[in-house]
Amino acid sequence: MRVYLPCTLPVLAAAVQAGELGPAPLTGYAVTPALTEWYASGDTEELEYVALTEAARASLRLLAADGAEAAPRRVVVAAEVPEGSVKASADPAERGRVRLADPVPLAKVASVHVDDLDAVSDIEAAIAALPAADDGDDDARFTVDGAEAHELMWYATQEIPDLWP
Template sequence: MRVYLPCTLPALAKALASGELGPAPLIGYAVTPALTEWYASGDTEELEYVALTEAARASLRMLAADRADGAPTPPRRVVVAAEVPEAMLTVAVDVAERARVRLAEPIPLAKVAAVHVDDPVAAPDVELAVVALPEADKGDDDARFTVDGAEAHELMWYATQEIPSLLE
């Protein structure tokens, strides 16, 4: 099953060095039965895009958490797409996050199919979104608009062999 795992550039560098995404448990996003039921008219490609978008939003949250901890993290969302056996997944029951899954084990980089990353031109909007995220979570419409500005940027696709160059 294709799973979209939120990440950051520093976390991706750690995964490259260790050979796996982890530690477990990991939160990811996939085409779950709840997502399929909710988005009844969508085909598989559309549903995977929804899961990718949810993972990109979670990456934004990871950026905010890193910044809160004082970690210097480039303002670019990162989503790792991996092929994972369904037996490794537990589907979340949260109605608000229909695509959310939990992975019980680290993911070897050999299971990674691709990496999706913001283009550097998106960095100013991502930076603003990281700052606005706490207020957006509280329901502030202006802050939500700012977060939506980052989400308006499409993530670029990178093959796994491009990861080292991406991290340079």
């Protein structure tokens, strides 16, 4: 099963050193039955894009929680994991959210998706606007949504070391 794991560049660097993303449990996003039912008109590719987008939103929250530690670039790791290690969220509002019972070995990573450097200023603005957006400020929500205007760049697993200096 393809799972999209929200991440940051420092967490990805630590995973490379450890040889796995962890510790478990991990939160990810995937094409779940609830997501498929909700987005009934979408094909598999569209549903995977929705899951990737949800993971990118979660990555933005990780960046906000991390403070100045992480470079302001959203990171999503796409991995193939056994279905038995994935449990879908019971919350209907989190249709694509899943929990992984085990760490994810780097050998199971299919690709990494990262913001281009051109997105940094918009990601910084979105991070700063998150608290106000969560409190219902429409202007702040617009700023946070602006981060999604940037498509994440696709990187093959052998390109992961090129993502940081």
